Amino acid sequence: MKTILLPTDFSENSWNAIVYALDFFKQSTCTFYLLHVNSLNYLDANDLPYDDSKDFVENTFTKPSKKKLRTLLKRILTEFPDHKNHHFFTLTDYNFFVESVRNHVDEKKIDMIVMGTKGATGLQKVIIGTNAADVIKKVKCTTLVVPEHATFSDLDEIVFPTDYYLTYGVDLLKPVYTILQNHKASLQVLHITNQPEALNMSQQDNKDLLMDYFSNFETKFHNLTHRKVEDAIEFFVKSRDIKMVAMVAKNLNYFQRVLFHSKVEEITYHTRVPFLVLHDK
Secondary structure (H helix, E strand, C coil): CEEEEEECCCCHHHHHHHHHHHHHCCCCCEEEEEEEEEECCHHHHHHCCHHHHHHHHHHHHHHHHHHHHHHHHHHHHHHCCCCCCEEEEEEEEEECHHHHHHHHHHHCCCCEEEEEECCCCHHHCCCCCHHHHHHHHHCCCCEEEEECCCCCCCCCEEEEECCCCCCCCHHHHHHHHHHHHHHCCEEEEEEEECCCCCCCHHHHHHHHHHHHHCCCCCEEEEEEECCCHHHHHHHHHHHHCCCEEEEECCCHHHHHHHHCCCCHHHCCHHHCCCEEEECCC
């Protein structure tokens, strides 16, 4: 049984991520934890005496959150009545957001976090919102980031950008293996360089490991020459109508440039293609 954490702020964006998760795991037996965090800040932490603050938090945040979570759960059960293999629990917390998520990941032995994101607009344009960015950088748990316009459809192909510099452990790659297996998808491994160049011995070993580990699936290895990694991935995703991008958080060369650069207007797929972020345990 899979255990999935679904952080929610009760927005339509987070509802979209929940819908995506329920469809994505439709054939799997899962326990879903719906988590709402009333974010604590450093001023709040020191403002009130303990007894007063405890009552204040309970009446101002916890009770309304629990009510909203019950309403959300009722909506899920109403709109997905045939998901008999899905079980739900609600969680509410008053804490720093990332700390709360991290605690629940550890306590509930979470297999994957699925959360929605909506990039900021105007001068603060980013690929993903602050909470999602903090989680995928600071919580060591496989995280599926679902953009605001993403809708689940059959996963024909998953793209896995890599520079082959990292040695991939089995635990790190297992979520991708499971997704390929459950959705009968193919894996497209994408290597991008500024100019054509041969792999060194270490890179070749890491490529061979990927070939061996994913040998049970249709797996293709692509080499693209482009000055910008993010532009190359954009071109590849759009040209093949890719439905999911899987990336390793430790692969900073690709990870930072694709998810945390500021030129959102140059990347159109970020509003509809989910990112699967992989972490070592």
